Ligand SMILES: [Ca+2]
């Protein structure tokens with residue numbers, strides 16, 4: 691974990707950089723796909739859903755839900771990813787939903803930079819790293 695400064699533009703820049711975005715989505719997908727069959731099952735997605743849950747709590751919505759409630763939250767997030775409702779999440783579904791989530795987050799953040807605790811291999815951390823690198827190289 692590290693602390694980074696994040697605003698909407700940083701996230702948008704990251705999404706719009708298709709090469710950077712696609713490759714980090716690919717990394718994340720491969721990391722979650724523990725049996726390497728090219729699709730994510732519910733149990734493989736759980737790790738991702740749990741980290742999304744952490745993101746929510748960072749925005750101050752820290753309700754301590756009971757396990758049943760949490761399972762419901764995971765279920766409904768999974769359904770959001772699984773657009774064709776075939777019970778698994780393929781790469782295109784994963785990428786599309788990740789993009790939507792990041793867009794929504796960029797919208798929420800707006801133009802005021804917010805300090806956030808970032809998971810080492812989260813998309814937000816990658817967005818911040820990318821922005822830092824851009825600043826350093828003066829582009
Ligand atoms: Ca799999």
Ligand SMILES: [Ca+2]
Nearest residue numbers: 772774776778
């Ligand atoms: Ca699907």
